Amino acid sequence: MTTLHIFNQGTLQSALLQRCIETMSHKDALIFIEDGVVWATDSPLTSQLLGKAPQNAGIYVLSEDLGARGLSELKAESVAVVDYNGFVELTEQSQNTLSWF
Amino acid sequence: MIYSIVVYGAPHSSQAPYSAYQFIQAALSRGHSIYRIFFYHDGATNGSSLVVSPQDDDLLPKAWHELKQQHEIDFVVCIGAGIKRGVINEQEAARYERTQHSLNDRFELSGLGQLVDASLKSDRVITFGAR
Numbered sequence: 374m375t376t377l378h379i380f381n382q383g384t385l386q387s388a389l390l391q392r393c394i395e396t397m398s399h400k401d402a403l404i405f406i407e408d409g410v411v412w413a414t415d416s417p418l419t420s421q422l423l424g425k426a427p428q429n430a431g432i433y434v435l436s437e438d439l440g441a442r443g444l445s446e447l448k449a450e451s452v453a454v455v456d457y458n459g460f461v462e463l464t465e466q467s468q469n470t471l472s473w474f
Numbered sequence: 475m476i477y478s479i480v481v482y483g484a485p486h487s488s489q490a491p492y493s494a495y496q497f498i499q500a501a502l503s504r505g506h507s508i509y510r511i512f513f514y515h516d517g518a519t520n521g522s523s524l525v526v527s528p529q530d531d532d533l534l535p536k537a538w539h540e541l542k543q544q545h546e547i548d549f550v551v552c553i554g555a556g557i558k559r560g561v562i563n564e565q566e567a568a569r570y571e572r573t574q575h576s577l578n579d580r581f582e583l584s585g586l587g588q589l590v591d592a593s594l595k596s597d598r599v600i601t602f603g604a605r
Contacts, residue, residue, distance in 0.1 A: 381489075381603060407489045437496070438489075457500035464598050465475060465504075474482070474603025 375400045377467035381474050383408035390422055393473045399427035402463055404455070406435040410442060415449040423451060435460055477501050478510045478592035481517035483604030485527070485534040490602040491520055495537055497600060502545065510548035510592040511538075513581070516604060518561045521551040521581035535578070542580045549581040550588045 378393050378401060390412060397403065403426065405413045412419050413434035423432060436454045439445050448454065455463065464470055479498060483490025498508055513520050520535050527536065542549060551561055560576060563583050567575040577583060593599050 379601070381493075382605075406493060438493075457496050458504065460497060461500045461504050461506070464477075464600060470598065470600050472601035472603045474605060 374469060375402070375467045376469040376471050377401070377463050378403045379470055379472040380405050380409040380412065381407035381472070383411050384418075387418070387422065389473055391425075394422060394426050396471075397427055397430050399429045401427065402431040402433065402467060404433040404435060404460060404463060405452075406438050406460070410434050410439040410444060413439060413449060413452040414444050414447040419449060420451075423449070431463075433459070433463065475506050475597040476509050476595065477506050478512065478596040478599045479508065480512045480514055480589065480599065480601040481520060482515045482602065484516040484519040485525065486531065488516065488604035490604040491517060491534050494600075494602040495534060495541070497602070498541065508545065508547045509596050510550055510588065512589045512592055513549070513551045513555070514589070515552075515555050516559070518551045518555040518559050521549065521556065521578055521583075522561050522576050523578040524576050539578070539580055548588075548592075550584050551577065551581050552589075553583045553585055556583050 380390060380393055382389055432452050433455045434452050436456045479494050481491050481494045485491050520538060525535055556562060557566060562575050563577040564575045
């Protein structure tokens with residue numbers, strides 16, 4: 374059973390993201406939406422946290438929310454961009470979803 | 475696939491209902507159906523008929539009404555969340571001795587059982603959370 378984790382909180386909730394990442398198993402995926410897109414940018418803090426995710430886990434960010442915050446240019450290479458269509462596709466592929474907020 | 479959606483946030487103060495709306499449009503365009511939208515916590519105010527949105531920010535809650543006209547989707551406002559926020563129908567207004575009621579008639583007030591039912595009858599339940 375794979376799970377898509379949906380994370381929508383900004384940098385104030387680093388402990389929540391840490392718990393989310395600790396919960397992930399290796400076939401899970403994680404998508405950052407809303408204020409959570411800030412975690413998809415390239416920085417020491419984000420790479421330290423995301424580096425703890427299981428190796429095969431896919432990490433995604435919602436393009437609409439990333440662009441709305443002017444962060445598209447700052448995206449980390451390890452994070453893949455999807456639009457709403459791709460977001461829906463991710464939910465098709467995972468039997469479960471878990472929203473962190 | 476059959477989807478149900480849970481919305482925790484209010485229009486104009488949270489992105490949750492906007493994200494939910496866009497997700498639903500994308501899911502419908504991929505050929506999925508939406509069984510129910512469950513409006514929980516502050517999300518209950520999506521069901522108020524008294525909301526007046528500013529002209530430059532009027533997507534929701536108006537867009538819910540159009541969505542309801544185009545598709546057969548259950549709109550359920552959690553009754554516990556609704557009565558605490560003044561989102562009540564005629565029946566609840568009578569029960570609590572209020573002279574006014576505010577629930578938009580495209581929405582129903584019901585309990586958490588409807589969320590459990592949505593989980594059982596849908597292939598996917600997607601939550602758009604708000605604090």
